[in-house]
Amino acid sequence: MxxxxxxxxxxxxxxxxxxxxxxxxxxxxxxxxxxxxxxxxxxxxxxxxxxxxxFKFRGACNAVWSLDAATAARGVVTHSSGNHGGALALAARTRSIPCHVVVPENAVAAKIAAIEAYGATVHRCAPTIAAREAACARVQVETGAELVHPYAxxxxxxxxxxxxxxxxxxxxxxxxxxxxxxxxxxxxxxxxxxxxxxxxxxxxxxxxxxxxxxxxxxxxxxxxxxxxxxxxxxxxxxxxxxxxxxxxxxxxxxxxxxxxxxxxxxxxxxxxxxxxxxxxxxxxxxxxxxxxxxxxxxxxxxxxxxxxxxxxxxxxx
Amino acid sequence: MxxxxxxxxxxxxxxxxxxxxxxxxxxxxxxxxxxxxxxxxxxxxxxxxxxxxxFKFRGACNAVWSLDAATAARGVVTHSSGNHGGALALAARTRSIPCHVVVPENAVAAKIAAIEAYGATVHRCAPTIAAREAACARVQVETGAELVHPYAxxxxxxxxxxxxxxxxxxxxxxxxxxxxxxxxxxxxxxxxxxxxxxxxxxxxxxxxxxxxxxxxxxxxxxxxxxxxxxxxxxxxxxxxxxxxxxxxxxxxxxxxxxxxxxxxxxxxxxxxxxxxxxxxxxxxxxxxxxxxxxxxxxxxxxxxxxxxxxxxxxxxx
The missing domain is CATH 3.40.50.1100 (Rossmann fold)
Known part of the structure; x- marks a missing residue:
């Protein structure tokens, strides 16, 4: 698709x-x-x-397992202050691939801890949409990770x-x-x-x-x-x-x-x-x-x- | 038994x-x-x-359905400020028999409402064990209801x-x-x-x-x-x-x-x-x-x- x-x-x-x-x-x-x-x-x-x-795990898991092997090997990235970040981190772990989650600095500490507990790398940024998208783009360029947007x-x-x-x-x-x-x-x-x-x-x-x-x-x-x-x-x-x-x-x-x-x-x-x-x-x-x-x-x-x-x-x- | x-x-x-x-x-x-x-x-x-x-519903239900028809027809009674009262009320309703629950005056309003919602008659009493047992005994004498103690x-x-x-x-x-x-x-x-x-x-x-x-x-x-x-x-x-x-x-x-x-x-x-x-x-x-x-x-x-x-x-x- x-x-x-x-x-x-x-x-x-x-x-x-x-x-x-x-x-x-x-x-x-x-x-x-x-x-x-x-x-x-x-x-x-x-x-x-x-x-x-x-339910976020469903979409994240489908995205992760849709990737061809070469793309998957470079990992996935998203920006999220909530459930999608944790879901993508866990989905990536089911395929043993890297995951990066850009998290705004005002996110709830427990949610950041959950993302890290699932093994993802957390990237903190300023709490604006522009900063989140910029940080996400930077991770994409640096790592080749595939963007998995929370809903679009x-x-x-x-x-x-x-x-x-x-x-x-x-x-x-x-x-x-x-x-x-x-x-x-x-x-x-x-x-x-x-x-x-x-x-x-x-x-x-x-x-x-x-x-x-x-x-x-x-x-x-x-x-x-x-x-x-x-x-x-x-x-x-x-x-x-x-x-x-x-x-x-x-x-x-x-x-x-x-x-x-x-x-x-x-x-x-x-x-x-x-x-x-x-x-x-x-x-x-x-x-x-x-x-x-x-x-x-x-x-x-x-x-x-x-x-x-x-x-x-x-x-x- | x-x-x-x-x-x-x-x-x-x-x-x-x-x-x-x-x-x-x-x-x-x-x-x-x-x-x-x-x-x-x-x-x-x-x-x-x-x-x-x-779990209280299990014991209450077993007690209610253990009764012979004549005893059951006179109903059941207990004293409870908590889960057993609601459980006995619901169990009695499954057999369409009367249920009386003696409730101390300091009980949580929501729990009393739940007992009444299951169709039992609530009898209020002073918040002491002596008052609860006395009220329970009075209901037994007046109605012939069978006592179903919460645990003994x-x-x-x-x-x-x-x-x-x-x-x-x-x-x-x-x-x-x-x-x-x-x-x-x-x-x-x-x-x-x-x-x-x-x-x-x-x-x-x-x-x-x-x-x-x-x-x-x-x-x-x-x-x-x-x-x-x-x-x-x-x-x-x-x-x-x-x-x-x-x-x-x-x-x-x-x-x-x-x-x-x-x-x-x-x-x-x-x-x-x-x-x-x-x-x-x-x-x-x-x-x-x-x-x-x-x-x-x-x-x-x-x-x-x-x-x-x-x-x-x-x-x-």
Missing amino acids: NSAALPGFDDILAAAARIAPHAHATPVLRSRSIDAIAGCSLHFKAEPLQRAGA DPRVIAGQGTATLELLNVAGPLDAVVVPVGGGGLASGTAIAAHALAAECQVWGAEPSGAADTFESLRRGEHVTDFVPDTICDGLRGTLGAPGFALLRAHAVKVLTVDDADTVTAMRLLWQRMKLLVEPSSAIALAMVLGHRQRFAGKRVGVILSGGNVDLDALPW | NSAALPGFDDILAAAARIAPHAHATPVLRSRSIDAIAGCSLHFKAEPLQRAGA DPRVIAGQGTATLELLNVAGPLDAVVVPVGGGGLASGTAIAAHALAAECQVWGAEPSGAADTFESLRRGEHVTDFVPDTICDGLRGTLGAPGFALLRAHAVKVLTVDDADTVTAMRLLWQRMKLLVEPSSAIALAMVLGHRQRFAGKRVGVILSGGNVDLDALPW
């Missing part, structure tokens, strides 16, 4: 085969009490139980789509699938997989009110990239990528915004009723369902719980 | 068959990173994923033993099983099941330093009942019951004490690495293993994670 092209369903099937030896097929969980509260039948894909604690990469998008493949295989036909929206990689992969398996399945994106660039981009029909995120959903502060913008439009994905307070309420509900430690960026999908009960009443709804890498020292209550 | 007799392995097998239509066979979870930290191979029985959020009841002990039956079926032979110790119901059931299936398997109890009546009872060889608990492990504040004292001695269960600070550290580790919301009364078992690495080095160790009913408003950090 050309790394500049948009991925299709065949790429998701290929990704599923490629990552199967390394990734977990995470369980699909149910909760009678949350179903009663939501007024619909919810099927939760539990990606906090994925390796490295988030078709190999990553195809990998993320494998979660929905597994969800539909286990849960059976669904009327809707709800996913969190940050850079659009997960939402794009979800839409491709869902529509290939069930053309009538509606894909919904849940985006923080304080980082609603995707909502705005789809509403205006033009790619909005100038915004300053303000949300507790640290996994969803990124800007919608160009592939995501194209794919979400092509698949008529509907994005709704969610206030952080409602996300925290949904997160507490998931912790208390499912005993699963989900991060705010995951809980936002349930919050969207609870905020729009009439749209989902009586339906069979899949929810991608994307990750569980919570900073316990910064709990919002 | 006579409700005054000590239970045996046959009672656990009968309990397993009796509760199978109602209880979850919870998963046995592994974590490479926690194994690396502990220096042994850990097999976690995930009872936070049990119905009502704790052989039907309850037999039900709790089913968790270890499942653990050993899934994990295979284990060198040791570690359980939290409060009133001794879970520890007793665990010892009966473990030794019936594997005579050489050592059963360890983990008890809070601030509620170490079982440790003291076994050390002195006499049943210590006069102590004032002081621990964050709210599920382990009860006093060792008479059946538990007899069974833990008969099975040579070794009890070690754990400081609350170490329990909190282990709880954070379980939340972060396993993404499972365990309560302090569960995490104490892992804390004991981590505090005595040399005893478990290289061994195959089962750990009963007993419950996940955390009061999120009272997190200890």
Whole structure:
């Protein structure tokens, strides 16, 4: 697959085969009490139980194992302050190749420690997008490492789509699938997989009110990239990528915004009723369902719980 | 089974068959990173994923479904400020019989709400053991309901033993099983099941330093009942019951004490690495293993994670 092209369903099937030896097929969980509260039948894909604690491992693993041997030998590089950095580091370790992660100086210490624990080389930089991209380019030039962008990469998008493949295989036909929206990689992969398996399945994106660039981009029909995120959903502060913008439009994905307070309420509900430690960026999908009960009443709804890498020292209550 | 007799392995097998239509066979979870930290191979029985959020449902369910029809029709009663109350309420609902739970006035509001949500009648009383027992006796006289004590009841002990039956079926032979110790119901059931299936398997109890009546009872060889608990492990504040004292001695269960600070550290580790919301009364078992690495080095160790009913408003950090 050309790394500049948009991925299709065949790429998701290929990704599923490629990552199967390394990734977990995470369980699909149910909760009678949350179903009663939501007024619909919810099927939760539990990606906090994925390796490295988030769906991000799927895309990173697919990218790493897509490389030809010569390219792989030079290693991979990305910039990330969150889950993608750890996921790529672990994916690189499954192939025993070098990994470089450019990390802004204000990143959470625990996340940097996790990246290093997986064996990657950490490169610190100033906390701006320009500094991150410059540092990344420098590593590429110096090492020949392959860039694996967190979401604007078709190999990553195809990998993320494998979660929905597994969800539909286990849960059976669904009327809707709800996913969190940050850079659009997960939402794009979800839409491709869902529509290939069930053309009538509606894909919904849940985006923080304080980082609603995707909502705005789809509403205006033009790619909005100038915004300053303000949300507790640290996994969803990124800007919608160009592939995501194209794919979400092509698949008529509907994005709704969610206030952080409602996300925290949904997160507490998931912790208390499912005993699963989900991060705010995951809980936002349930919050969207609870905020729009009439749209989902009586339906069979899949929810991608994307990750569980919570900073316990910064709990919002 | 006579409700005054000590239970045996046959009672656990009968309990397993009796509760199978109602209880979850919870998963046995592994974590490479926690194994690396502990220096042994850990097999976690995930009872936070049990119905009502704790192993307590097993014993309550076995007691409820052990009753003859005429006794069952009069209902069941217990006193509890915690998981057993909710578990008995839910168990009674599975048989559509009345349930009464005597609750001290200082109990957590969320736990009382959970008991009521399962359809039980809540009776409030002063927060003393004498007041709880008096209120319980009054309900028994007025309604004819059967008392189901949280741990000093052989039907309850037999039900709790089913968790270890499942653990050993899934994990295979284990060198040791570690359980939290409060009133001794879970520890007793665990010892009966473990030794019936594997005579050489050592059963360890983990008890809070601030509620170490079982440790003291076994050390002195006499049943210590006069102590004032002081621990964050709210599920382990009860006093060792008479059946538990007899069974833990008969099975040579070794009890070690754990400081609350170490329990909190282990709880954070379980939340972060396993993404499972365990309560302090569960995490104490892992804390004991981590505090005595040399005893478990290289061994195959089962750990009963007993419950996940955390009061999120009272997190200890």
